[in-house]
Amino acid sequence: MEILIRLYLAFLKIGTFSFGGGYAMLPFMQKEIVENNAWISMSEFSDIIGISQMTPGPVAINSATFVGYKVGGIIGSAIATIGVVTTSFILVSIISKILNKFKESIVIRSMLAGMRPILIALIIYAFIDLAKESYVDFKSIxxxxxxxxxxxxxxxxxxxxxxxxxxxxxxxxx
Structure with a gap:
């Protein structure tokens, strides 16, 4: 039971504090899954990213499903997946109701424009980390x-x- 709570909380944290989705989430996911909880190795994390590209769905959800299954079976898979989407589900439900009021706001547009460059930096960071595991020899290059x-x-x-x-x-x- 404790592991299921840890899974939910770890993926809730990933879903809550990883902005930009997809590749922008990878550094944060790596920290939580590989480093903080040691549920999988960096090599396995690289494999998850590769598999996530071949399967339908976002990287975070595919990763949550895979790691949850590895750590806690089918129930762990469901718990981790629910954890990663909880915050988004709540926020989208709330924001969809009020977005029309503020969609033309210069403040909102400015904030979003300011957040775009960091997404590129997070993707580059994730690329470098994955490259360290992926480029093992000349053949891979x-x-x-x-x-x-x-x-x-x-x-x-x-x-x-x-x-x-x-x-x-x-x-x-x-």
Whole structure:
């Protein structure tokens, strides 16, 4: 029972204090999941991020579901997932009622404009942390360069990019 409470509170904290969603949440998630609670390793965290890109849904929810399952089974999975969405659910419910009053406010628009640059910084920080785990050898760098070239030169569907990366992984690592 204690672990379920810890799961809920950790993911409630992630959902409450991680602004920007998605990749902007990664540094905070890493701190809570890997460092503070040691529920998974950094390598497993990197795998979660990769898997989250192949499965539908936001990174935070997929991560909560995975970590919750690993730590507390199906109930843990549900508890962690509920924890990460609790604050957003409450805030969206409240804000949707009053947003129309303030949507033209210069103060609100200025605050939001001021918060955008930090999202880029958080994404870069998450990239650097994940890169440390992902770039283990020259082959992984080559795969990144090939995929980068494909992404920059052609409009390729993300699923196809994932399939190409998997095929390159098979070629290089088998």
């Amino acid at each position: 080559i795969i990144t360069i090939i995929i980068g070239i494909i992404l920059l030169s052609k409009k390729v569907h993300p699923i196809l990019v994932i399939v190409i990366a998997a095929i390159l992984g098979l070629i290089f690592y088998l």
